[in-house]
Amino acid sequence: MEKFKNTVWTHLEKRDMESLKQTLSGAGDLDLINLLHDLPADEKAVVFRLLSKDRALDIFEDLDPNSQQQLISSFSEERVIEVFAEMAPDDRVRLLDEFPAKVTKKIIGSLNQEERQATALLMGYEEETAGRLMTPEYVTVKKEQTVKEALEAIRLTAAEKETIYIVYVTDAKRMLEGVLSLRELVIADPDARIETVMHKRVAKVSTDTDQEEAARMLQTLDFLALPVVDKENRIVGILTFDDAMDIIEEETTEDIFDKAGLADLNDRESNRSERLVNGSIMQIWKVRLPFLVITMVGGLLAGVVIDSFEEALEAIAAVAIFIPVIMDMGGSAGTQSSTIFARGLILGHVDTNRFMKHLGKETLVGLSMGALVGLVTGIIASVWQGIPELGIAVGVALAVTMTLATVLGFFIPYILFKLGIDQAAGADPIITTIKDISGLVIYFVLVTQLLGYLM
Template sequence: MTEGTGQATAGVTVEHHLLAEVVTRQLEAMLSVGNYDAVKLLLEPVQPVDVAEAIGNLRQNLQAIAFRLLSKDEAISVYEYLDTVTQQNLLSLLRSGEMQEVMEEMSPDDRARLFEELPAKVVRQLLDQLSPEERKVTAELLGYEAETAGRLMTTEYIALKENQTALEALDIVRRRARDTETIYSLYVTDNERRLTGILSLRDLVTADPHTLIRDVMTEEVLSVRTNTDQEKVARTIQRYDFLAVPVVDLEQRLVGIVTVDDVIDVIEQEATRDLYAAGAVQAGDEDDYFSSNLFTVARRRVVWLAVLVVASFFTSEVIAANEEVLQKVVLLAAFIPLLGGTGGNVGAQSSTVVIRGLSTQSISALGPLKAVGREAMAGALLGILMMILVVPFAWWRGESPLVGLSVGMSLLAITTLAATAGAAFPLLFDRMGLDPALMSTPFITTCTDVAGTLIYLKTAEWLLVNLPQLLTAAGISTQIAPVLLS
């Protein structure tokens, strides 16, 4: 993306955000004085997504009034863009007859996504109000496991038969275009509904009217299973630049499609989870984090923090177990935060790049062992570079070359270990089928802090206590450690 393009995109984003704010203020003013005709004129040219944001920003008692002023088609489009909290609020404020129309016309995947968040009693009531056909579709989608292609897909697609002509297929597309999410990709099935091919709208329009579909379709179709994880579905669409990907069951029967707009939501959801995990925060319901009460916010954070506090006890135990060397050279304690912080930062950097590499699958070409080895060498190189700065300072501050050497050797070992652990732990978790983001920055930092403190104090004990004693016993001059031997 060029700089100019980036600036233009940012400008459009800001304008949309400001537009929603302006519409919200105007809506609130008009609704407060009962000027409903002006509200209809105001909302008519506004895009549904902006109307949804504006209504969501209104006070609860005004949300239902504004929603009622929308036409039926506008109401359905706007409702699908509303956040879950506002959707549930409108369900409680509007009459059942009003919501029945909206629920009936919603896209099956959006309806299923809403029902996931509602209490079971409310879902049963809403299902009873749906037509038998829509009730069956919704129940089928809710029957699939959460966060899979089956739960994410929509059943609104166009399927053609191999023995139909292009003219017949065009007639089907015209009749069903308004009821489907996309018509740019048309799917071909046999008499058993098994997916056998795919056809673009362009190929269909340009084909001879009497040509059979089997003669113009593409037989090699990339599809996903109903139990495929939603993140893998998103990567498939992203990798092949699809507008939609077909979903098949175990018998290869076409049961739905996942569209790119749903995939964008998945990518945002997964990115949010990874960011929360990297900060040692339980994800919960990502979208409502900042509207949650303080108790919920604290509950999401306290679990990991409690684990990390317990892990930090080991650092205290390591320091207590090496009290002797600290008593002899008290200044050693001053460098513990420096070494621990440096190791934690290096480990966090390594874990971040590896977790991101796993998410984008860019690390697969390098391989796990090479990735860990690469980060280990990077950690060692970083340690050597930082030694140039730290060792002279530690020598000067400790008034002994052995103090500087203790800090320098420990720094090199800690950065190497931290980079290795930061790369290895996420890869290990991924191999175990767990979320690699759980090997987050706080966890890596705490582990590195414990191991780094142990390495540092043991190195210092050997250089500043054991080595001078050995030299003295051997009758060798110990002038290299004047502070200890004075």
């Protein structure tokens, strides 16, 4: 897979479209799906246009909604209409739900009457219900038909259906009467009537059944599909196994974040990550540049601190040796804490309702690590330079700086999260600025107080 991606990137960078087209034509569907997921928005469009029409439409239906939306935004109006016309009704509705109402209305209006009716049928049901997610492309036969007649009817319409392996039996009014598998139908007596070979007990859900309940039912029964019926027991669609698995994954993720008090965090962080990775240069600048300016200002202020203690540096050259150690160790401790907080927040291990408890524990961790590292480094500095007071200054400064950086590593991302500011781009610059200035001030004050007699 990595070799395939590298080859694609090489062709894209050289703009060798002919070689790229050949490479894509020989790739498997899964490789193409993973590739399109990882590419920036503009490169997604280039790759997608080089696929054959039929394959492009097949791949499109298997992409995640975010990649689908990116591709749609790069299409011409004619291409958008073409793609939506070829999609299965349930997939079409799921994608339309992500669009503004005005865009949705325009797309639906461009469909032919049959496609428009199928789409309108699904969109007429409440969101997060079986009716909204079902597909109207299913196979039915009449109970009065013979097996031979039923097989012939299936053969004529099979190409238009999402699945033909489960056959539903209805009466003249489309009331659901029974079910049987295609295998059972094929091996049955051709002259037997359907009502004599069908199973009369049918597991089903209604159009207003909650989507998670319907999906769990399908998973428990281990069926390929479940029929969806209206209030009069007329079959109006089926919920397929692949759609059910998507629902279960989505609902499980939502439940995890909801329990952690982060119900909307997953989508928000996903959108931010997508913008920072695949957004335009200006979008990335808007997020990252302000925090880099904060770091620059912090660096200048750190220079002011060093300049204020120029006399100490001139009198005792050894003082300068340990500045990088203090700053780097504080930076590493702060980065560790901010990374742990971000991961714990996303996975639900950090409960924002009990944040002070998490912060207290992280403070103890920072204090213990700072004390240990400060003690060891202080001893080394004292022996190396032969100045015990310098060792004390280095050790205490390290202990305080690492403790402070660890606390900030948890506290700053939490504040940014509460304020709705992107913590991925903003936490480290703020932590670095505060840590560097405070660490230097602490170090130089200690040096001045403990080594004043040498100046």
